[in-house]
Amino acid sequence: MSPRMSEYPQVLFKNRVPGETVLIDGYRTTGGYTALEKAFKELDPATIRDQVKRANLRGRGGAGFPTGIKWSFFPADQPGEKYLVCNCDEMEPGTYKDRELLKADPHQLIEGVIIAAFALQTPVAYIFIRYAFEDCAANLDRAVAEAAAAGYLGKNILGSGFDCEIHVHRSAGRYILGEETALLNGLEGKRPNPRSKPPFPAVRGLFGQPTTVNNVETLANVPHIINHGAEWFKGLARTLEGAGTKLFGLSGHLERTACFELPVGILLREVVEEVGGGVRGGRTFKACLPGGASTPYLTAAQLDTPLDFEPLEAVGSRFGTAGVTVFDDTTCMVAATLNLIRFFARESCGWCTPCRDGLPVVAWLLDKIEAGKATFDDIDMLKDQFRNISGRSFCALAEGAMGPVAGLLNHFEQELADHVIKGRCPLKKK
């Protein structure tokens, strides 16, 4: 463990014991469900929404949209069918924080979902969970049953007159389901291509009714905000504009590849060198994906960037899901980008042309460059494809796929050129 772990406040992982899952009794021992009791007995829905807004909680699923603002678009007071949907289709390569959270402490999500459902006045909530997370789905089934037995779910929760039921929906693969409108089609049992926006889900979502879609980690933060307040939450971050802690999934060429709860705004250098134990085998840091497969690379020159939304945008990348994948100096960035693009090309739903046809062309070009068979015309064509795919796809998938391509073109143009000049991958041995 990093020598400095004790300096990092543990909120979402405070109950976490590797290899174990906290059940309802354990959860209550450390203050679990006190936020729910407070919310139902002392607060009204508008106050809860306001507190989340003031806490500046931003969505933890990758896009970083402020949760309180998203909730403010929701017609909470309008009568009729309305839904809350929790997105646990965590499938962006390098991202495994929601799984770690649900393996350790599933009641946090359940409590967050119930409070959010009360705040938004949605009597039905769905938790959409990916196929590969059966361990977490089983934890959620159990947590839902325990919460219902304790009177936190069902009819007239704690005498409030508010009813809430939670359905755990197990999916069957495909990255595109993480896109919120594709997810809604998936929940409805339709072919899960994304939907055109507007109308946004807050207006016409699940089954055509107002719907809010929030990520697992986002909702798990809600009970803590209710318990400790917006100012406390903002104070957890190291940046002035930031708020809260963040679950960082470390992977790639680090000594320690595990998931850690760290303050928002922590420097990339501290994450790499201290928390991650440095680059594996004493090698040198070359680049990283700071927030999942769709976020442009950062290089060693950017190691002192605070990991938060604005500072990462200022250096041309994104905070994304805070899945930090590190590459050492032996890594060919053309090959790494090829791997990423193949993922996006295979996971394209096929709905729009830039994504369905553009991504395979990008993969073909990168493959040709990596094999040493490309000319400078191919690099120009790669730039051309980048320009023509960016901003032209139906949903964010192809846009995200262009993230690593942008990083490659911005930071590793010489490495691209070397492949052409040498007629082989300059980083491959032999």
Add this chain to the structure above:
Amino acid sequence: MELLPENQQEFFRSKAAAIAHPRELVIDALRAVQSHHGWVPDEGVTLVAALLGILPIEVEEVATFYDKIFRRPVGKRVIHVCDSICCWTREGEAIFTYLQEKLGIAPGETTTDGVFTLLPTCCLGACGDAPAMMIGLTTYGPLTPQRIDEILAQVRAEVSA
């Protein structure tokens, strides 16, 4: 082989009748057929459509979209090997090659004894334990050739038990 036991069929029939949007059960029903029958043949698609009171094409367009719904026969256990970036940084390609050699099959094929089908998959969300694979619904990692030998032997024993 039976597609789905009668009690489960009845479960889906009555649930579909009780809810406003029976189509939302399509993945549950397809997964139930697959869990019982191993994969989803054309008759499985027709059955799910009949149970939920929707058209076979409405089931088929969903079934063919998801990579974890098998519309062709597979072995008793499907091995999904992660080929995404984090596993790639940790010798995932060598692990995939080792599995192919060890099982004597290429990706998409099934071992002659019908036990294993080998498929690539996108990120399994096991990036801290790379390289990783999933057999059935269980995730394994970090993998080494030796660890793979142990896991395959254990799963084979479970299947033949």
